[in-house]
Amino acid sequence: MTWLRSLKATARSGLKVERRRLEPLVALRGAVGLGAVVGVSLAAFGPAVAVSSAFGAFQAAVATFQRSWRPRPTLALASGVSLAVSTFLGYLTAAHLVLFLALLTVWTFLAGLAWVAGPTAGVIASSNVAIMLVTVTLPTSVAAAAGHALVIAAGGLVQAALIVAVPLRRWGPHRDALAGALAAEADYARRLRRDPYAPFDPVPLMTARSAAAVTRRQARRRPAELHGARGLAERIRPVLASLADPAVGAPREGPQRERVRELLDAAGAVLDAAADAIRHGRAAALPPAALAALRTPDTGAVLTGPARRAAVRLAALLEDVVETTRPSGRAEPGEARARPPLVSLVPVAVRDARRELRPDSPVFRHAVRVAAVVAIGYVLGTALPFGHGYWAPIAAVMAMRPDFTQTYARSVARFCGTLLGVALATAVVRLAVPGTYTSAALAVGCAFGMFLLMRTGYAAAQVCVSAYVVFLLGMGGETWDQTVPERVLLTLLGGVLAMLAYAVYPAWETPRLRGRLADWLAADGRYAAGVLAHYADPAAPRGTGVRDAVLATRTARVAWQEAHARAAHEPVRHRGLSHAAADAAEEALAQLGRVTMLLEAHLPDRDAAPLPAAAALAEGVRRATERGARDIRERRVPRWEEIAVPDDAGVPDPVVRHGVRLLREALESLSDALEES
Incomplete structure (x- = not known):
């Protein structure tokens, strides 16, 4: 693919808005936590502290929306504490450009290596660098910096406490993962009716297996229906394939094939009913026609050999799946998988990061790229006569990813989203001239929009984030002309630097x-x-x-x-x-x-x-x-x-x-x- 076609493809993917199921109550909970932190900080300590607390609460809420199976309060706390440490260390060196630049480069390099621990760790680490660049400009003394770090950590604590106090779909992601695996097998069974060689994508089963790993505390509280169905789903898939395959199952045509099609259709209906029951935490409403098809006594007379054995196994496995969805369902022995505590993973992540310190590693090359771009972006942004030069490195660090497609797509999406978000926020500021508390309310409203839309596409979420930052800094006393024009230009600069870095020092998959x-x-x-x-x-x-x-x-x-x-x-x-x-x-x-x-x-x-x-x-x-x-x-x-x-x-x-x-x-x-x- 040529560079022109590649850029067109990545630009389209970056601006794509996906249709996803929205979770307004979860988004509202995050916005309420943010609003509470900002309101208390604003009333008690003033706008400067309120801005710091807002960043902490906002980042903690964003962390809870990442695709991770760890408890959401743990993610909020980890995000708040790590952000507090980042901002405090940044302030200690902020008065000395060379020293701060050295810290920024090392910190960004470590954030790039954090992707070896997974996307959630990478996103949190990258966000810490981005927010550190803003918050270090707020305090006026070391004591004030420590205070700002404490309120940032408090923002994460408030979000964690709110998640515990207002549990919304506490096991929702785990239910969705298991239900997705069963629904995928239901679809597989129906496709096998038409094509006995139909392929099966194992990703839903892998996702369900990852979700089945829980901490000790989670294991004591996990609903019974989440225990055994995944192991049964693993065993159903090969049985479905063997029943449909003409080489080892029923012939392509004839009474046996018709009976197999009937069984596959019934299996799909039962699996769909079980998936719906697990997703919503209720007993399965089984279709009578499907149950009748599975219990027809003439299966042994119609099917013979391997096909008959597969049909018998399928009926038994489906009965066990239905049993697990009942309130008194039994757990399959050995199903629980232990997830180690977050702290115990630190030495593991360090060991994995050390293994990536080689020139051919995509993670290492990403760490080098992002560290160089952030350092260059900060120097250029400081040297240019725009002011607020940190917008260039912020745009770069938030857009850059270890692979080419995401980096280029997010760079385009970030610039377009920033342009639209800043334009809308600027229009509101110039027409309404909101005061401190009104700006705070508008910032919280934009945060709610971001929490609601962040899984539908990066560009859509970026519109809300851009407006959020404009209103937030406006609450801190910065007028629109101090934040808007330079942010658009410096965001473009950061995106261009991110793209050039990948072109100069790539990590191609081809x-x-x-x-x-x-x-x-x-x-x-x-x-x-x-x-x-x-x-x-x-x-x-x-x-x-x-x-x-x-x-x-x-x-x-x-x-x-x-x-x-x-x-x-x-x-x-x-x-x-x-x-x-x-x-x-x-x-x-x-x-x-x-x-x-x-x-x-x-x-x-x-x-x-x-x-x-x-x-x-x-x-x-x-x-x-x-x-x-x-x-x-x-x-x-x-x-x-x-x-x-x-x-x-x-x-x-x-x-x-x-x-x-x-x-x-x-x-x-x-x-x-x-x-x-």
Whole structure:
């Protein structure tokens, strides 16, 4: 993709407004907390302290809207405390330009490295740098700076206390994650009726698994219906696929296929009902027609072999899912996953950040870029005759992300949102000339709009943020002509610096696509080898080997998909893997994972007879995929002679026989895709 087309694509994505479910009560709670902090501070200490407290309460509320499974009060407190420390340290050096610039550069570099701990940590750290640039201009002494830091921390404390006192959908995100997984499987079941080879995106299951990890305190309070349904959903997916697949399930046409379609339709209806029940915390309203279809006694007479086994398992699993949605539903043993306390993750984050200190790391390159841009932006903003030069580095640090697409999209969105927000706020200020308390009320109203719209798109939220800052600084005594014109120009400067930095010192995904593809192939190979090994020795303890392989496969697949999506918008030429070849390779590896899932769905019972030939097949798949991954990284086309297609005499089990044949076909499709790249 050329630079011009890439810029057009990223600009459109940055200005896009998505239709998302709004949560006005949650937004109102954050705005009420902000209003309470500002009102008390304004009445007791005056406008300067009120501005600091507003930044603390605002940032704490923003932190609670991030996509994190940690308790929201914890996020508010962490945001308030970290922001207080940042602003206090900034003030200690603010009187000395060189010293402050050194602190700003180091602090911004560390904020860039914070992305290794996840998007929530990265957003909070970046916001701390941005707000520090503003708040350090407010105090007049070290004691005053300490006071401002305390009220900033108090703003976070108030937001945390308000979340505890007014719990709105306390388990809402966790319910949504689990309901989303069940709804995705319901949709999968219906698609399998029409296409027995329909793909399944594992992201909803991965999201539900992440949401299932809770702290000890959360584990004691978690509703019963959030305990066991996720584990059941994991087991339902391969059963659905095996029931629909013509190779190991029912034939393509005939009475068996019609019965399978009926069962898949009923499964979709039951799963949808269970998802709705979990999302809203009520008993499932099960469709009578679906229950009748699942309980029809002629299933055993119509279906035979693997298809009959899959139908029986499906009915039992769906019954268990429905049971978990009832108020007295039982929890599945071993479902709870522990989430460590936030403080205990600090050494883990430090260790992960140290591993990223290498030139080829995207996180390290982002940290270097953002630190350089913020330092240069601050120097240029200070040197230019506009005043309030901190707007340039603020725009840069809030727009920059570790990948190209988000950085460019957010730079465009931030400038456009700033232009519109500042224009609207300026019109209000010039026409109404609001006083201190009126400006405070307008700022709180803009914050409410930001909390309400922040998940619909960055540009929409930025309009509210820009107006919020104008009214907030107006409350502190700065007139509109001191804040508006220079902010627009310096915001443009910050955005341009962010874009130039990525062009000069990029971290492109396109050259790394082959490595991502190789990682996915290797993970798929370990998964397939682990499943085949259990056919060779059904009595062996299954442990967590196959389960870990499934999770590794999903992680590698999502990493590939995210990298592929980012690479599609990058203005660089491919290096040995064209877009068409990448699409075909993705389809081949998705097929490889689907076939392995079919084999897993029919794993023999522990008392079943061993299948000795499966051990050699497992070893052949493992060696071939490991070698194939090396070939992909070294830009060679892999071959699969080590995977022998079994015959009826060597492998009497039809599931294994068909499964290995399909595995070989998927791998050969991968080689065909790479040959055409």
